[in-house]
Amino acid sequence: MGQGQKGSSDKKEAKRKRDDGATPDDGHKCRVCRFPLLVALLQLLFGVAVTVVAFLMLAISPSLLARETPHWAGIILCLVSILGFILYCISNLPDEKASLKFIVKLLYFILCTIGLVISVLVVAFAGHHYSQTSSFFCGQAGEDCVCTLDEDDPIARNFTYEGVGDCEVITGTLTLYFLLQIVLNLAQALVCAVGTFIMWKHRYQVFFAGLQISSPSTQGWQKV
Structure with missing residues (x-):
């Protein structure tokens, strides 16, 4: 009788854990590390950083072109991160909302891919302008600064x-900002690549969120 009561008690305990949808260790897990929350946080961080640095560059001179001040790249990544937060919030919706989850996942995958391409494009632009400004010979012309790549060539482009x-701002501060944009957008491209890879892996391979939701004997897992 004692063993029968003990077995019944174990079954009830296992059923209670299944109903709760988590094991006791789940409360100690890092929820921030779950996909896509961490990726979205990093995208937001780098997007804001790229945007701030771009506006600081624009404050140096209003004649800087849009490709030299890539605030647009940072703003786009901020929008992508917002969609990532939405995806994280709806990941636990019931199966009746499967179409909504599919649409959001598809949009997030597409925008992460676009963000990756944009970040690589910004790195190419920033690398070119960094190499260019590092070789400038500049001189003051009233309230403007006129620079050239070869001061001995009378027909060189100005x-x-x-x-x-102060022309030192162009050869010093602006060059540093271009280098900072290269670093930030490389990191941003890596984050977007990780987000794109995980979404692809979830679609075509097996990818788990890492939270066990059933008893150890069942070994059930919660998918993203």
Whole structure:
């Protein structure tokens, strides 16, 4: 009788754990590390950083072109991160909302891919301008700064930066900002690549969120 009561008690305990949908160790797991929350947080962080640095660059001279101040890349990544937060919030919706989850996952995959391409494009632009400004010979012309790649060539192309009172800002500060954009957008591209890979892996391979939701004997897992 004692063994029968003990077996019945174990079954009830296992059923209670299944109903709760988590094991006792789940409360100690890092929820921030779950996909796509961590990826979205990193995308938001790098997107804001890229945007801030771009506006700081634009404050140096209003004549800088859009490809030289890639605030648009940072803003796009901020929007992608918002969609990632939405995907994380709806990941636990019932199966009746499967179409909504599919649409959000598809949009997130597409936007992560676009973000990856944009980040690589910004790295190419920033690398070119970094190499260019590092070789500048600049001189003051009133309130503007006029730079050239070869001061001994009378027909060399001149680059005029309006509203710059000190040419050291172009050869020093602006060059540093270009280098910072290269680093930030490389990190941003890696984050987008990770997000794209995980979404592809979830669609075509087996990918688990890492939270066990049943008893050890059943070994059930919660998918993203």
